[in-house]
Amino acid sequence: MKKLPRISESEWLVMRVLWSKSALTANEVVKELTGQTKWKPKTIKTLITRLLQKGALRFKKDGKKYRYYPAVIESECVGAQRRSFVRRVYGGTMKPMLAAFIEDADLSQEDITELKKILEQKERE
């Protein structure tokens, strides 16, 4: 597997748009992000350009316009972030981190049931 590019805080917002819906033109990305951020369109263009350079996005031509789409897989990027986060903050020990997460989280009854199921699953491994 290829190594994932490093995606900055701001760039994440752009990636999340394009993971949820692609391929979009730059302007469509701008529209998706309006409301979520106060960025000028030019700023979003810059972020897209950087993501292209990093290899996190690709584009294809649609007439004269470009349509952008992810070149990296969301779950992989998310996983990398998750691991980096745990390493940084908890030095790699998962349990206290998970406990804090769970306590902090706003979970529905179904969420809780499902998480318990996952834990029981793990128990059986």
Add this chain to the structure above:
Amino acid sequence: MKKLPRISESEWLVMRVLWSKSALTANEVVKELTGQTKWKPKTIKTLITRLLQKGALRFKKDGKKYRYYPAVIESECVGAQRRSFVRRVYGGTMKPMLAAFIEDADLSQEDITELKKILEQKERE
């Protein structure tokens, strides 16, 4: 409550040392980090200086030397990181994130039991 300073990736290592043991001299911090990193002592001094400037650390004099100690509370910083992480990567929705975390984690039987207990606790709220 005061707003927390933004602690960078490298700076986290220094903070974790001082949260676990303080107040230490710069050199003691260097010693703690030897093995964990390949940083030159000067690099670690720089990180300490920046953390002082950001208000994440304070020092007190010990004779001529300084002894450094955290000026911010670990659990608060960790919480802020956690929330920032979730917002960035999952847009704030906790459940899928927790599920991924748990599946990914290397947990002992006791860990699992304890996490289940926490979930049951939440269930009763």
Add this chain to the structure above:
DNA sequence: TATAAAGTATTACATTTGTAATCCATTGTC
């Protein structure tokens, strides 16, 4: 068809971060 709008490319510029080195004062050592 000249003009404005939209797209893309190029350039800008301050701040933060990673990763130190240098300079100066002090202190411990031979």
Add this chain to the structure above:
DNA sequence: GACAATGGATTACAAATGTAATACTTTATA
């Protein structure tokens, strides 16, 4: 006491990041 090591302060410098503006090109519009 001269000299080296230590500690702290100041300076360095490139890459990444946040946040755009400008320039050029094509397209839609009056």
